[in-house]
Amino acid sequence: MRVKTFKGGVHLNYFKEATASKSIEVMPDPEQVILPVSQHLGAPAEVIVAVGDEVKAGQVIAQAKGFVSVPVHASISGKVTAINQMPHPGGKKVTAIVIENDNSGADVFGAKSGLAELTGQQIRELMQAIGLVGMGGAGFPTHVKYQPMEGKRVEAVILNGAECEPYLTCDHRLMVEVPQKVILGLQAMMKAAGAEKAYIGIEVNKPDAIETLTREAASDPRIEVVPLEVKYPQGEEKMLINAITGRVVPSGGLPLDVGVVVNNIATAVALAEGIQEGMPLISRVVTVTGAVKNPRNVRVKLGTSVDKLIDFCGGFTGTPGRIILGGPMTGPAQYRLDIPVIKTTSGVLVQDRGEVKLLEDSPCVRCARCVDVCPYNLMPCFLANAIEAGDLALAEKYGIMDCRECGSCTFVCPARRPIVQDIKAAKAKITAAKNKQKK
Numbered sequence: 001m002r003v004k005t006f007k008g009g010v011h012l013n014y015f016k017e018a019t020a021s022k023s024i025e026v027m028p029d030p031e032q033v034i035l036p037v038s039q040h041l042g043a044p045a046e047v048i049v050a051v052g053d054e055v056k057a058g059q060v061i062a063q064a065k066g067f068v069s070v071p072v073h074a075s076i077s078g079k080v081t082a083i084n085q086m087p088h089p090g091g092k093k094v095t096a097i098v099i100e101n102d103n104s105g106a107d108v109f110g111a112k113s114g115l116a117e118l119t120g121q122q123i124r125e126l127m128q129a130i131g132l133v134g135m136g137g138a139g140f141p142t143h144v145k146y147q148p149m150e151g152k153r154v155e156a157v158i159l160n161g162a163e164c165e166p167y168l169t170c171d172h173r174l175m176v177e178v179p180q181k182v183i184l185g186l187q188a189m190m191k192a193a194g195a196e197k198a199y200i201g202i203e204v205n206k207p208d209a210i211e212t213l214t215r216e217a218a219s220d221p222r223i224e225v226v227p228l229e230v231k232y233p234q235g236e237e238k239m240l241i242n243a244i245t246g247r248v249v250p251s252g253g254l255p256l257d258v259g260v261v262v263n264n265i266a267t268a269v270a271l272a273e274g275i276q277e278g279m280p281l282i283s284r285v286v287t288v289t290g291a292v293k294n295p296r297n298v299r300v301k302l303g304t305s306v307d308k309l310i311d312f313c314g315g316f317t318g319t320p321g322r323i324i325l326g327g328p329m330t331g332p333a334q335y336r337l338d339i340p341v342i343k344t345t346s347g348v349l350v351q352d353r354g355e356v357k358l359l360e361d362s363p364c365v366r367c368a369r370c371v372d373v374c375p376y377n378l379m380p381c382f383l384a385n386a387i388e389a390g391d392l393a394l395a396e397k398y399g400i401m402d403c404r405e406c407g408s409c410t411f412v413c414p415a416r417r418p419i420v421q422d423i424k425a426a427k428a429k430i431t432a433a434k435n436k437q438k439k
Ligand code: SF4
Pocket: 373, 374, 375, 376, 378, 379, 380, 402, 403, 404, 405, 406, 407, 408, 409, 410, 419, 420, 423
C-alpha cells in the first residue's frame, strides 16, 4: 500500500481508541433546541418565524441572506418560544431561535430523488436549500464552492477522510457504517462540479474505512481511495491536496486555483441524505469523549445543548477542567455548557481538571522546531517575536495571514510559547484594521 503525505507536520498521540470502534448511537430528541442563525461562514440567515409559531422538523425557520449564506431548519417539531441573543460556540452571543419539543415527530422534508434525475445546477441548488456547509469545522457554505467560475475548471473532488485531529472518530464511523452514502454524496459533488475524478484521502490508522470505501467505490472507476500517513495536520485542506495530487495551492489562493474542491465526509453524507431522503441538515454525528462515563459517537439533533449531550454519555467522570468543541488542536475551549451543537460541531472533548495544566511560557531558545514542523513553511518564532514587539506590519511581511492555525508550532515548542494563540489574536486585529479601512 503506497502511503502519501506532505512535508512538515507533527506526530501526536491520537487517543481515538475510546470511540473508534463504537457504532453511532442516536440520541433521543431533546425537549428544547437552540438554533443560532449563524452556523456557517458568510451572512447569518434571516429569521422568518415568530415567537408562538408552530414548526415542524425540516421547516425553514431562517432563510439564507444572499448567496454566501444558507438557511436554518427546525431540527424538531414544536413551538417557537424565544428568539434572542444567546451563547454560541464561537464565543459571542448570536441571534438564536428556541423551539420547545411537542414530541409529535412531525416533519416537512423535501422531495426524495435519485442522483441520475438531478442536473449539476439542481444539485448546487439543493446544497443551499438543505443548508449544507463544511461540517469538518470551517462551515463554509458548500454550494459556493461548486459555483462555476469563469476560467476555472474543477478536475477533481477530494473527500477528506483523514480525521487527523486527536480523539475525533465521527467521520471514521460514517465511513465504516454508511459507505454507500459517502459514495453517493461524492458522486453528487462530482456532478455538481463537472469533475471527472475523485479521491478519498484516509489516514492508515483507519484500515476498516479504507477497506470498506475501496469496496464500495469499486464500481466507479473515477473514484480512488488514497491511504495517507498518520500525521497532523494531514486533513488540512491544502496539505491534503498536496499529499494526494502533488499540487500546491498558492499563497492566498483557493483549492480551485489548482483545479480541486475539497469537502469532508460528514458533508458528503448530509448531501446524500438530502438527495435520497429530502432531509435538510438538522442533525449530525458528534464524538463525545475524554472525561465522560460513556465516550461514544452520537447522532444528535442540531440545537441540542452540550450539557444534555454529555448527560446522554453518562456525565463527567470527575471535575471537568476544560471542554473543547472539536479536536484539541484547533477546537475552541468553552466556558459554559448551555451552548448548542451546531453544523460544525464534530466533537465534545472533556478534559479533567487534573489534565489541564497551566504551563508557564518562557523565552524562545531558538531551537527552530516550530520552523521544521510548520506545513506552510512559515517561521512561527519570527511571527511570535514580531507580535510580541507589537509590529503587526512585520508579522504580515513574515506571512502571518498564510498561517492556517493548525497549532503544530505550539505543540512542539519546548518553551511553551503560546504561538498559535498569539497568531490568532494578531490575525483578528489585522483583519479588523483592514475592514475598518475599507469602510
Ligand atoms: S505558524 Fe500557523 S500554520 Fe505554521 S505551524 Fe504554526 S499554527 Fe500551523
